[in-house]
Amino acid sequence: MTGPASAVAATRLAVRTELTLLPEGSVVLVGCSGGPDSLALAGAVGFEAPKRGIKAAGLVVDHRLQAGSRQVAEAAAQQCRDLGLDPVEVQTVRVARDGSGPEGAARSARYRALEDTVQGIIIIAAVAFASYRLRGTR
Numbered sequence: 001m002t003g004p005a006s007a008v009a010a011t012r013l014a015v016r017t018e019l020t021l022l023p024e025g026s027v028v029l030v031g032c033s034g035g036p037d038s039l040a041l042a043g044a045v046g047f048e049a050p051k052r053g054i055k056a057a058g059l060v061v062d063h064r065l066q067a068g069s070r071q072v073a074e075a076a077a078q079q080c081r082d083l084g085l086d087p088v089e090v091q092t093v094r095v096a097r098d099g100s101g102p103e104g105a106a107r108s109a110r111y112r113a114l115e116d117t118v119q120g121i122i123i124i125a126a127v128a129f130a131s132y133r134l135r136g137t138r
Helices: 006-019 036-052 069-082 101-117 125-134
Strands: 027-031 055-062 088-092
Touching: 006 036, 027 036, 027 101, 036 055, 036 069, 055 069, 055 101, 069 088, 088 101
Parallel strands: 027 055, 055 088
Antiparallel strands: none
């Protein structure tokens, strides 16, 4: 019997390590773009969190910067649900022109959406992913 691919195993290990810092009953919020990195993180959190009695939730931000963005965001949210995150919310944001360019403005809007969503939620997903990347196991 073989285990998961090495990248999957490494991501799960990084998430598992970070989850040990949280008490049972905590909630972890994963911000997911629908890209491969955030889906890998969502999958690892969705797999590991329930084993520790931790709830895994997700947030997908619709920036409304392209036609069909709502459908793309909904598809990403469904992928998160399929990976074990529940609940998963799609939040539509307004990207303001703030002088930081379109990517910077979208990032700012995303961070505001995360901040608005995390009232009472502990976020470790970004820390786990940063730890995973710093170890060079990507």
